[in-house]
Amino acid sequence: MSAGLCVEGLSVEYVAKARRPEKQGRRQSALVDIGFTLSEGETLGVVGESGSGKTTLAHAILRMTPASSGRVLWDGVDLIGLDERDLRPYRRQMQLVFQDPYEAMNPRMTIGQIVSEPLRLAYAMGRRARLKQAAELLHQVGLDGTIRSRYPRQISGGQRQRVALARALATSPRLLVLDEPTSGLDVSLQARILNLLRDLQARQGLSYLFISHDLAAVSYVAHRTLVLFAGSLMEQGPTDALIRHPAHPYTAALLAAVPAYGAARAPRAAPAAPPRALDSAPPACVYYPWCDQAQARCRSEPPPMVSLDGQRLVSCHYPLSDKT
């Protein structure tokens, strides 16, 4: 088995807890049959609108949300099957940077305590060694050591994002899952954080799972990209090729919604899909009701994942050709 992350057929379902018997046990699927690989030192972008399952994917990989089926292989070991104790050494190797760094920090702890908490938990390090290490971690993300005595509410959004990053780096992980790392920041700060991420990757050989709805950010950092829609994988492939020549109509719609990529056309709203109820889902393409390329077959038969040129996978009966 290769080093890195390999996800196979990962699905997450939520079972509705309803009082009324006819609604009881109704399953809602949040993720359906997701598969991809992420090798060492690589960045994989995950794009999709809100509610498409990006955060669920991150949480399922890190075992923060139980998966209903599938495998998450880390260096060939299936993490889904491990119990909490066996999982512990792996937890250190993969860290999550939460979507909202402010929410992810205890408001009553200082930055120094926040950054050194993983050291205390993972290595049972003494207080003095911890604080010293915390200063080093903060320095790594471009922050001054004096920030250690501040509280999360006393620092700026960009600093908070860096602190979140420093904390995630504390256990020397090999994989960082970055959940919308730039969403709350203004454009110049976004660029700085993205550059910092690239620097860290170059220095430490980290792998990133980079979740974002911002295609510009993804195209800047991600080597390869996944496109999610309603919990299903629409398309994956090298980021450049995927952006230049989207093969799935949804990817094309997503790109058209970004002014910079939509060229002369006015930005068009990409469709938003409601969560699917599994029991009532017709055997069809999930995207078909919104698709402008849809044909009769799309309504009756879910499209298989097909390979376009060895590198790209697309889940569509009628992928867009390179010419259009």
Next chain:
Amino acid sequence: MTGATHGGLFFPRRRWRVTGGAAGERAGIALFLALVVFSWAGPWLYPHDPLAIHARHILTAPGARFPLGTDALGRNVLARLMRGGQATLAISLWASVIGLLAGLLYGMTAGLGPSWLDRALMRLLDTLLAIPTLVLMIFFAAIVPLNEANLAPLLGLVAWPGIARLARNEALAARERDYVRAARQFGAGRFYIARVHILRAMLPLVIINATFLMADMILGLSGLSFLGLGIQPPHASWGGLLNSGAGLAVIGAWWLIVFPGLAIFLAILAMNMAGQGLLARLDGEGRG
């Protein structure tokens, strides 16, 4: 939000906003300290036996020899008020501490444990709350001897449900916070999370509620003593002084109820002011 979830011990909780902010808090604490000094340093500065009977000076009005008068047996009211303050404040404090610790333990167990345990513990709590406090107290007062050592746990016993509910709700809210999930991701165990994150998140609110609880305990103990179930004569407590003075006030011995009543009133006022001030400070801080 205001964090007080418990009702009064005997009466529905009504609270008047006395003053806002740090001034009220400081005044409340100062007033409380003044009462503590009065009760403990007082007997030292005014060394008179609270139990000594001056048979010739029955029901003397406040004057030069007895600053706050004497009671029906000729005992020195000022000395009794000081000694009664010690009993009242110490028992209330211990009762609050016991109620606080028991409530925290119970509430955090419910809030952090599995959901079936939470449901079971909360239904049990509802059942306990359905029994009127006074009835419960009278029941226990009938089976254990009433002395200073027993009264504190007895009062604490009825004090903890409010704190328990508060702690449970706060724990439930805190455990789904992202920073708790982050700690779990770093390998934090259940007890670490409870101690470091959840307790820290709810401690300020709990401390504030403890001040209100203390006020409740003072009132509760005084009420109990007034009914004759508190500290037993001849030992003094503020509520007990009020009880023995009540019948005599109608024949003109006003000093027998005014001074103990004033002491109880000031103690409760002090705790409420301190609690209000702390609460205002916490809200201003923007918790969460």
